[in-house]
Amino acid sequence: MIRPVRIWMEGREHRLRDLAAAPFRRPAGGRLEIEIGFGKGRFLLAQAMARPETTFLGIETALPYWRITNERAARRGLRNLITVCGDALYLLAACLDPASADAVHVYFPDPWPKVRHRKRRLFDAATVDLVVGVLAPGGVLFFATDHADYGAAVEEVLAGYPMTAVRRVEGRWPDGARTNYEAKYEREGRPILRLEVRRLAAAGAALLHPDGRVAVTAGCAPPRPLLGGADAAVE
Numbered sequence: 001m002i003r004p005v006r007i008w009m010e011g012r013e014h015r016l017r018d019l020a021a022a023p024f025r026r027p028a029g030g031r032l033e034i035e036i037g038f039g040k041g042r043f044l045l046a047q048a049m050a051r052p053e054t055t056f057l058g059i060e061t062a063l064p065y066w067r068i069t070n071e072r073a074a075r076r077g078l079r080n081l082i083t084v085c086g087d088a089l090y091l092l093a094a095c096l097d098p099a100s101a102d103a104v105h106v107y108f109p110d111p112w113p114k115v116r117h118r119k120r121r122l123f124d125a126a127t128v129d130l131v132v133g134v135l136a137p138g139g140v141l142f143f144a145t146d147h148a149d150y151g152a153a154v155e156e157v158l159a160g161y162p163m164t165a166v167r168r169v170e171g172r173w174p175d176g177a178r179t180n181y182e183a184k185y186e187r188e189g190r191p192i193l194r195l196e197v198r199r200l201a202a203a204g205a206a207l208l209h210p211d212g213r214v215a216v217t218a219g220c221a222p223p224r225p226l227l228g229g230a231d232a233a234v235e
């Protein structure tokens, strides 16, 4: 099923094709942070409120969550937050500049345990380039999961990625539970794996699996240049 990518920015909804300029660029001289799978937006909204000088881009496939978050952002008058309803892998592959984000946040991503769904994983060997590749040199990926097996697999993929430094965060984040899932799992006493992964590579360094971008966009509308008016996500 193909559905249009929806974008919320500056207090209202847009379609990508209606925007004169691609909205996902890191602002000149500013910071860009991305959250993938933001759920009801607890972390994204709190961060956008607390750090108005940083642009936050949230990507979420679930339309109801996207709408709830936009309503909350509108009530708070946030102007430094862009939310996109669409598939993160597609957006990373087709719409975002490599090496353009200062931080990427991924908290409690769906683990896709069935083998036939593995290609949807953000940290599969074939897709990890898209996630790590969007980080600027020195940029940091923050990751958390309560799935021990999935967490171990993600840690292994990231530890094997050239020019990254992977660190397990012992205990909680310094700012406490960041998302609704994290708060719930902490209350339940579930073990949580938290990782901080710094990208050391210079921009433009060779990708580990350059076919990942092609694989993700294959089957979508014809390949487009980065930031070039993409308006469809495949589910």
Ligand SMILES: C[S@@+](CC[C@H](N)C(=O)[O-])C[C@H]1O[C@@H](n2cnc3c(N)ncnc32)[C@H](O)[C@@H]1O
Residues within 6 Å of the ligand: 036, 037, 038, 039, 040, 059, 060, 061, 062, 065, 086, 087, 088, 089, 106, 107, 108, 109, 110, 179, 180, 181, 182
């Ligand atoms: C388990 S929930 C975690 C939500 C939130 N991060 C939290 O910790 O409370 C996973 C979220 O990721 C979203 N999601 C799953 N696959 C996605 C994708 N490919 N792109 C963007 N969001 C995705 C789901 O809709 C869901 O809201």
